[in-house]
Amino acid sequence: MAFFNYKAYDSSGAKSEGLIEATSEQDAINKLKVQKLLPFEVKEEQKRATTGVLFQSKVSLADLEFLTAELSLLLATGVRIDRGLDIIRRTKAKAALAQMLANISSSIKKGSSLSQALRAYPDVFDNLYCNLIELGEASGNLSEIFSGIAKDLKFKRELQRKIIGSLTYPCVILFVCILSIFFIFNFIIPKMADMFGQLNSLPWYTQLMLSISEWMNDYQVFLALAVIASVPALIWASKREGFQHWWHKTALKLPVIANASATVERIRFNSGLSLMLKAGVPIDQALELAAGNIKNHVLHHEMTIARKKVKRGSQLTPALQQTSLYPPFYISLLEVGEESGNLDIVFDEIANRSRQDFETWTDNMTSLIEPLMILFMGGFVGGIVVIMLMSMISLNDVGF
Numbered sequence: 001m002a003f004f005n006y007k008a009y010d011s012s013g014a015k016s017e018g019l020i021e022a023t024s025e026q027d028a029i030n031k032l033k034v035q036k037l038l039p040f041e042v043k044e045e046q047k048r049a050t051t052g053v054l055f056q057s058k059v060s061l062a063d064l065e066f067l068t069a070e071l072s073l074l075l076a077t078g079v080r081i082d083r084g085l086d087i088i089r090r091t092k093a094k095a096a097l098a099q100m101l102a103n104i105s106s107s108i109k110k111g112s113s114l115s116q117a118l119r120a121y122p123d124v125f126d127n128l129y130c131n132l133i134e135l136g137e138a139s140g141n142l143s144e145i146f147s148g149i150a151k152d153l154k155f156k157r158e159l160q161r162k163i164i165g166s167l168t169y170p171c172v173i174l175f176v177c178i179l180s181i182f183f184i185f186n187f188i189i190p191k192m193a194d195m196f197g198q199l200n201s202l203p204w205y206t207q208l209m210l211s212i213s214e215w216m217n218d219y220q221v222f223l224a225l226a227v228i229a230s231v232p233a234l235i236w237a238s239k240r241e242g243f244q245h246w247w248h249k250t251a252l253k254l255p256v257i258a259n260a261s262a263t264v265e266r267i268r269f270n271s272g273l274s275l276m277l278k279a280g281v282p283i284d285q286a287l288e289l290a291a292g293n294i295k296n297h298v299l300h301h302e303m304t305i306a307r308k309k310v311k312r313g314s315q316l317t318p319a320l321q322q323t324s325l326y327p328p329f330y331i332s333l334l335e336v337g338e339e340s341g342n343l344d345i346v347f348d349e350i351a352n353r354s355r356q357d358f359e360t361w362t363d364n365m366t367s368l369i370e371p372l373m374i375l376f377m378g379g380f381v382g383g384i385v386v387i388m389l390m391s392m393i394s395l396n397d398v399g400f
Contacts, residue, residue: 002044003021004042005042006037007041008032010036019090059124061160067097068150069146071085072143075143076147082108085101085108086105089102104118104121115134115137126293128289131289132275135280139279152271155355159358163366166362167366170373174377176377177376177380180381181380185213189213193213205391209387248296249297252298265299266325266330266351268295272289277347284307287306299323299324305323307319317331317334
């Protein structure tokens with residue numbers, strides 16, 4: 001079976017387009033005619049997507065947020081889950097998402113639960129997502145669970161887009177700076193070297209500039225290969241457990257990154273914990289499931305110890321106070337929530353406040369990066385230009 005993008009006219013003459021699953025192009029046409037559609041363009045999705053396979057092979061965060069929000073809306077209006085998956089599959093014309101939805105729908109029709117079908121895609125649906133869906137299936141409030149998850153995913157997507165947008169300008173400046181340096185050391189300075197070639201002595205800054213230019217001309221290919229090779233090497237190292245432990249431990253000690261790392265983990269933990277408590281999960285079980293959403297190994301270990309203390313009968317607030325996840329202000333909120341019995345509201349409030357804190361940190365950092373990049377480019381490139389001018393002036397002072 002393959003997917004085909006189609007454009008057709010319905011019985012009233014209105015244009016209709018979407019995605020349909022069929023064994024061949026003719027089979028797709030026949031299925032469209034059964035639906036009382038007159039197709040005028042049918043193309044196989046896989047053939048159209050081959051040129052962009054690198055960009056279409058995965059389900060993105062935006063796709064996941066769209067899927068979750070749409071399922072919440074469809075379930076709230078009384079649509080069955082398998083029917084809802086088929087509707088989204090036909091309207092969202094991306095090969096990776098359509099194929100995944102087709103497989104999930106097929107698993108459900110064969111008797112699997114939705115949570116079981118989702119667990120077949122761990123790269124898309126994490127443990128917390130699947131656990132919440134399983135709780136929603138058991139309690140019957142699956143639509144509300146999807147709605148809560150969609151809000152959390154929407155925040156992540158907006159924050160991701162905001163960070164990418166804020167870093168675009170500094171990256172462009174850095175790219176222009178690198179091109180300028182490459183042009184100066186490969187084309188401008190070598191011509192100056194011919195001018196200085198017959199001089200008996202040169203100022204130290206001129207000699208340094210010429211040496212750097214000569215080194216770059218001799219080894220720039222190896223330098224470029226080293227930079228290119230560092231990217232897959234860094235990706236490979238980031239997947240090694242030893243490197244992850246080192247980085248997670250180091251990230252909590254760095255002055256600027258430490259607070260941001262703890263804030264991100266606090267958002268993950270508290271948002272999941274709030275959703276589970278609202279779904280009626282006991283606090284000890286909710287702590288265990290939400291702790292699996294913490295990526296930092298150090299904080300995860302601290303939360304595991306706190307969860308065991310709560311399970312043995314310790315109060316929640318003192319146990320969480322011993323972790324690095326909650327500053328004193330949030331501990332006071334936890335005390336109020338534990339005394340009033342409204343922990344779900346408190347955890348939701350902590351998650352929202354942490355989101356605001358992280359957005360503020362992101363705004364401050366991106367606002368700081370832009371002038372720093374401008375200063376770097378102006379200082380570096382400007383310094384080279386000044387040295388070139390000083391070298392030209394020194395020609396009058398150097399004897400032949």
